[in-house]
Amino acid sequence: xxxxxxxxxxxxxxxxxxxxxxxxxxxxxxxxxxxxxxxxxxxxxxxxxxxxxxxxxxxxxxxxxxxxxxxxxxxxxxxxxxxxxxxxxxxxxxxxxxxxxxxxxxxxxxxxxxxxxxxxxxxxxxxxxxxxxxxxxxxxxxxxxxxxxxxxxxxxxxxxxxxxxxxxxxxxxxxxxxxxxxxxxxxxxxxxxxxxxxxxxxxxxxxxxxxxxxxxxxxxxxxxxxxxxxxxxxxxxxxxxxxxxxxxxxxxxxxxxxxxxxxxxxxxxxxxxxxxxxxxxxxxxxxxxxxxxxxxxxxxxxxxxxx
Amino acid sequence: xxxxxxxxxxxxxxxxxxxxxxxxxxxxxxxxxxxxxxxxxxxxxxxxxxxxxxxxxxxxxxxxxxxxxxxxxxxxxxxxxxxxxxxxxxxxxxxxxxxxxxxxxxxxxxxxxxxxxxxxxxxxxxxxxxxxxxxxxxxxxxxxxxxxxxxxxxxxxxxxxxxxxxxxxxxxxxxxxxxxxxxxxxxxxxxxxxxxxxxxxxxxxxxxxxxxxxxxxxxxxxxxxxxxxxxxxxxxxxxxxxxxxxxxxxxxxxxxxxxxxxxxxxxxxxxxxxxxxxxxxxxxxxxxxxxxxxxxxxxxxxxxxxxxxxxxxxxxxxxxxxxxxxxxxxxxxxxxxxxxxxxxxxxxxxxxxxxxxxxxxxxxxxxxxxxxxxxxxxxxxxxxxxxxxxxxxxxxxxxxxxxxxxxxxxxxxxxxxxxxxxxxxxxxxxxxxxxxxxxxxxxxxxxxxxxxxxxxxxxxxxxxxxxxxxxxxxxxxxxxxxxxxxxxxxxxxxxxxxxxxxxxxxxxxxxxxxxxxxxxxxxxxxxxxxxxxxxxxxxxxx
Numbered sequence: 050x051x052x053x054x055x056x057x058x059x060x061x062x063x064x065x066x067x068x069x070x071x072x073x074x075x076x077x078x079x080x081x082x083x084x085x086x087x088x089x090x091x092x093x094x095x096x097x098x099x100x101x102x103x104x105x106x107x108x109x110x111x112x113x114x115x116x117x118x119x120x121x122x123x124x125x126x127x128x129x130x131x132x133x134x135x136x137x138x139x140x141x142x143x144x145x146x147x148x149x150x151x152x153x154x155x156x157x158x159x160x161x162x163x164x165x166x167x168x169x170x171x172x173x174x175x176x177x178x179x180x181x182x183x184x185x186x187x188x189x190x191x192x193x194x195x196x197x198x199x200x201x202x203x204x205x206x207x208x209x210x211x212x213x214x215x216x217x218x219x220x221x222x223x224x225x226x227x228x229x230x231x232x233x234x235x236x237x238x239x240x241x242x243x244x245x246x247x248x249x250x251x252x253x254x255x256x257x258x259x260x261x262x263x264x265x266x267x268x269x270x271x272x273x274x275x276x277x278x279x280x281x282x283x284x285x286x287x288x289x290x291x292x293x294x295x296x297x298x299x300x301x302x303x304x305x306x307x308x309x310x311x312x313x314x315x316x317x318x319x320x321x322x323x324x325x326x327x328x329x330x331x332x333x334x335x336x337x338x339x340x341x342x343x344x345x346x347x348x349x350x351x352x353x354x355x356x
Numbered sequence: 357x358x359x360x361x362x363x364x365x366x367x368x369x370x371x372x373x374x375x376x377x378x379x380x381x382x383x384x385x386x387x388x389x390x391x392x393x394x395x396x397x398x399x400x401x402x403x404x405x406x407x408x409x410x411x412x413x414x415x416x417x418x419x420x421x422x423x424x425x426x427x428x429x430x431x432x433x434x435x436x437x438x439x440x441x442x443x444x445x446x447x448x449x450x451x452x453x454x455x456x457x458x459x460x461x462x463x464x465x466x467x468x469x470x471x472x473x474x475x476x477x478x479x480x481x482x483x484x485x486x487x488x489x490x491x492x493x494x495x496x497x498x499x500x501x502x503x504x505x506x507x508x509x510x511x512x513x514x515x516x517x518x519x520x521x522x523x524x525x526x527x528x529x530x531x532x533x534x535x536x537x538x539x540x541x542x543x544x545x546x547x548x549x550x551x552x553x554x555x556x557x558x559x560x561x562x563x564x565x566x567x568x569x570x571x572x573x574x575x576x577x578x579x580x581x582x583x584x585x586x587x588x589x590x591x592x593x594x595x596x597x598x599x600x601x602x603x604x605x606x607x608x609x610x611x612x613x614x615x616x617x618x619x620x621x622x623x624x625x626x627x628x629x630x631x632x633x634x635x636x637x638x639x640x641x642x643x644x645x646x647x648x649x650x651x652x653x654x655x656x657x658x659x660x661x662x663x664x665x666x667x668x669x670x671x672x673x674x675x676x677x678x679x680x681x682x683x684x685x686x687x688x689x690x691x692x693x694x695x696x697x698x699x700x701x702x703x704x705x706x707x708x709x710x711x712x713x714x715x716x717x718x719x720x721x722x723x724x725x726x727x728x729x730x731x732x733x734x735x736x737x738x739x740x741x742x743x744x745x746x747x748x749x750x751x752x753x754x755x756x757x758x759x760x761x762x763x764x765x766x767x768x769x770x771x772x773x774x775x776x777x778x779x780x781x782x783x784x785x786x787x788x789x790x791x792x793x794x795x796x797x798x799x800x801x802x803x804x805x806x807x808x809x810x811x812x813x814x815x816x817x818x819x820x821x822x823x824x825x826x827x828x829x830x831x832x833x834x835x836x837x838x839x840x841x842x843x844x845x846x847x848x849x850x851x852x853x854x855x856x857x858x859x860x861x862x863x864x865x866x867x868x869x870x871x872x873x874x875x876x877x878x879x880x881x882x883x884x885x886x887x888x889x890x891x892x893x894x895x896x897x898x
Contacts, residue, residue: 148758150682176761183759187752189771190895200760203770248896261756268760 086343087117087332089319096121096272096302097142102156104137104146104327111137112327114156119272124294124303126313126335129323130350135306138323139274142304143179144172160272177204180270184277186257188249188264193241196249196260197228200268227267235263236293255286259293273297275305279312291316310351314339322347379563382426383577386556389419390581391588393549398592403524403544413524413540416548417517423555424510430562431503435496443566447501452494454557455505458550460486462512469528498566502574506558513551517544556581594874601871604864608633608645634868648869650814651844654723655876657816658802658840659792661727662734663784669731670738671773671780677739678746679768698736705733706797714801717835723814724834726802730791737787738780745779746772777891785884792877795842803843814838841873 095118104112112134119125127135137146144165146152158165165175177200188196201207207220207227214221228245232238237259241252249260258278265273275294279287294316297303307313313320314335321332324346331338331347342348395401396412403412410418433439463485468478489505496504516522526540557574564573610631637647673690681687709729717724749772757767819833848866 143759145755145759148755173761173763176759181759183752183755185752187750187756189753189756190775199757199770200762203757203760203762203766250896264756264760 084330084344084346085328086347087321087329089118089333091118091120091123091319091334093120093122095119096161097304098157098159098162099138099142100157100159102138102141102154102158104134104141104155105153106149107151110327112141115327115329117321117329117332119302119304120319121271121302122298122300123318124298124305124316126317126320127304127306127323128308128310128313128320130325131308133323133325134327135321135323136276137327138329139276139304139306140181142272142274143176143181144170145176145181147172173204177268178270179272179274180265180268181274182258182261182265182276182278185281186254186261188252188257188260190248190250192246193232193249193252193260194224194228194245196264197231197267198224200264201227204268231263231266232260234266234297235259236289236296237263253286255282255289258282258286258290262290262293262297270301272302272304275303277306277308280308287312310339322350324350376563378426379430379559382423382430382559383556383563385419385423385426386552386559386577387581389416389423389548389552390556390585392416392419393545393552394585394588394592396545397542397549398596399541400592403541413517413520413522413544416544417514417519419514420510420548420551420555421514421518423552423559424507424512424514426507427503427510427555427558427562428507430559431500431507434499434503434562434566441499441562441565441567442569443498444568445497446495447493447498449494451502452490454554455493455509456486456490458509458554459489459505462509498570499562502561502566502570503558506554510551510555513547553578553581597867597871597874600864600867601874602868604866604868605632605634605871607864607868635872646865648841648844648872651839651841651869652872652876653814654802654838654840655792655842655873657723657814658726658730658798659788659880661723662730662791663788665728665731666734666738666787667780667784670735671742673739674742674746674780675768675773678743679764679772694736694739697732698740701796702733702794703796703800705729706800708732709797709801720835721800721802721837722835723802723816723838726798726840727834729797729801730794733794733797734784734787734791737790738783741783741786742776742780745776745783748779749775774891775895778888778895781884781888781891785881785888788880788884789877792880793842793873795846798840798843799846802837803839803847841869841876845869845873 097119099115099117099119102112102115103110115134115138127139129135140146141154141158142160146154154166156166160175160179164170189199191199198207198209201224202209207224209219209221209224213219229238229242232241237256240256241247241260249257252260258281262273262278278294279290282290291312294303294305298318305313305317317335319333320335320338322330322338322342322344324330331342331344333343338347339351342351392401393416396403396416401407401412405412407415430439434441434443460482462482464478464482467473467481468475473481492505493501495501522540522544524540524544526543528538528543556577560577561570561574564570608631611629633645634647635652636649637645638650639646677687677690681690706729709725709732713725713728714721753771753775754767757771758764762770814833814836816831816833819831821830821832822828823830845866848862848869
């Protein structure tokens with residue numbers, strides 16, 4: 050899968066030589082120059098296939114030749130120390146990195162077999178199908194109902210405007226059904242069903258984050274990307290989010306970045322470990338990665354000797 | 357530091373003692389003196405009169421002396437160990453300079469003027485006295501340093517008032533060419549004001565038991581008095597204008613059915629039950645009472661027109677600059693240009709309107725030219741504040757919207773702009789306050805005669821005419837010269853022409869005009885603040 054990265058690796062290690070002792074000893078002869086164990090065999094279909102993805106922020110090489118297949122209807126955890134490129138990687142999957150002017154992205158990401166880094170990709174459609182939940186809860190300063198209806202409304206799927214109401218074409222009922230379904234799916238309905246018109250900023254942090262998940266569900270995504278969704282929350286709210294993620298995996302493909310290794314071990318089916326310098330070091334079944342990692346560096350990281 | 361460790365600072369202060377009470381009363385006393393000084397400065401309290409049966413100056417002097425004695429006594433008591441405090445080894449350089457400044461003034465003026473020793477000696481004496489005060493503040497322990505020089509200052513000021521060295525009739529001729537003189541009317545309140553500030557500072561320090569807590573209390577009192585004085589000055593200003601303006605405003609007021617002018621409401625002609633000639637009449641030879649209606653209506657339309665011009669342009673520019681343009685040379689240039697435009701003197705805008713707009717709009721001064729000129733003046737502020745407001749909208753909102761696949765423009769329209777609206781409205785409020793009071797641009801671009809008859813009240817809505825040929829809509833009312841309140845006031849004060857015999861009291865007429873201007877501006881403020889409140893509520897509470 051990743052044997053074709055040799056030239057790339059050699060040039061990059063010449064500049065960042067600190068954490069890669071292996072290249073100096075075996076780099077010239079061994080094909081697998083990096084300490085890399087990413088051949089993960091899984092049953093079922095790959096929802097997303099990433100091939101040799103490089104990301105640069107200006108001159109900074111943030112992500113180095115990452116290749117990885119993400120199976121559908123499962124939870125994939127991305128772990129690693131700060132600055133290892135796991136969030137960068139996540140933001141490549143729905144092209145949110147396009148919004149950063151200095152970022153250049155090189156490589157291939159295929160979603161259901163279709164390349165998303167090519168001309169003519171409909172970003173609106175892509176981001177509808179690949180939703181995202183952010184680190185800190187970011188509901189809009191609007192009512193709970195409006196927060197959920199926002200996406201479908203802007204896509205023209207729901208029309209509750211003045212003209213629609215005048216023409217008796219309002220989708221208010223449909224909207225309310227959608228709001229209820231999304232809130233139920235995000236395990237928030239019971240807590241807020243009696244105050245849907247209250248401002249979302251009045252909710253607690255955990256509720257806000259579940260609202261953000263519900264908002265993400267409102268546009269019927271197939272993949273949900275989560276960037277440390279529980280890092281700003283207390284343990285109880287975190288537990289609720291974790292339960293929710295496991296439930297969501299029955300229907301959606303979830304990719305979650307987390308700092309918290311226990312969290313990754315608890316909720317994910319497979320885990321990818323990124324280490325400093327923006328390389329994917331090990332990717333495999335979560336139990337295997339945590340109990341018996343192939344890479345020594347990953348073992349050091351997981352047991353707390355490094356990172 | 358050393359002082360703090362020498363005297364064991366208690367974790368729990370003992371209960372309020374008599375000394376605390378004395379210091380507290382001293383702080384209160386300085387607040388009272390401060391208020392008295394402010395009111396006296398604005399002639400709300402007569403210096404020659406009396407308060408509570410005592411002459412005002414005597415009362416001020418007595419209170420100042422008492423405050424000074426209390427401050428000194430507290431410092432001495434603390435030094436001698438009668439009062440439990442926690443002083444630092446020194447009051448510090450800031451306190452030293454603070455105490456030195458008034459003593460330099462006193463030493464200098466006494467030596468050069470009272471003793472008649474001349475300017476040179478005065479300077480030397482002033483510096484010497486200031487240096488002594490500085491040394492007395494900085495060198496001894498804090499409890500003495502921060503009370504003795506200031507207490508002495510208070511006692512001296514108080515005694516000068518008490519003994520009548522400076523009485524209400526006192527005046528100091530400066531012998532300058534312009535015949536300037538410092539009168540007791542100004543000096544006594546001003547001196548009391550500063551003395552009260554110093555007294556409040558010293559006694560607040562004492563109340564806090566000196567040391568870090570004392571300094572905190574001292575700073576707190578100063579900041580608090582500062583904030584209070586801002587409110588006080590504002591209230592006094594408004595009250596002054598109201599008191600002066602109300603008689604003129606109420607001239608000829610009549611209440612009763614059919615007394616007011618005829619107005620047409622929904623096609624029905626009704627006579628208003630109230631008649632306030634000052635705001636319902638123009639100026640005419642045969643009027644019983646003259647009024648400023650044309651100027652009020654002119655100001656109103658002027659502001660509306662300027663806002664209608666500036667807000668869409670300004671908000672649009674701000675959207676482009678924050679959301680679309682890449683930060684770089686270009687946005688920097690625009691930033692510098694808008695800031696420069698905002699600080700451009702209004703007369704320059706007026707001249708631009710006069711030279712550029714007037715020839716293009718009927719070659720005469722017109723309401724439209726005035727609107728556009730003031731709109732240009734308002735524009736930079738709207739751009740600046742809207743940009744700030746949009747920059748302060750968290751990027752998380754934009755990310756969240758983008759992650760839902762919503763396009764940039766829709767994100768701006770339904771997330772960024774609503775969140776930025778309160779800030780935009782704040783900018784417009786500030787700007788309206790400025791342009792509604794502008795005189796110079798109006799003078800050059802819009803103002804017709806100083807006094808307009810009521811029949812010349814501009815009628816913008818009724819002025820629209822539809823024509824069969826392009827441009828299809830015309831509005832001659834916009835192209836007529838009219839008046840506005842600030843210009844009217846300016847003309848009344850500088851020229852005073854045209855009032856004729858119909859205005860019995862020109863002074864009352866002027867003040868009433870000022871009052872109406874103030875009310876018009878304040879009502880624009882009120883509208884703005886209500887709008888902002890509405891948008892904020894929608895953001896926070898739905």
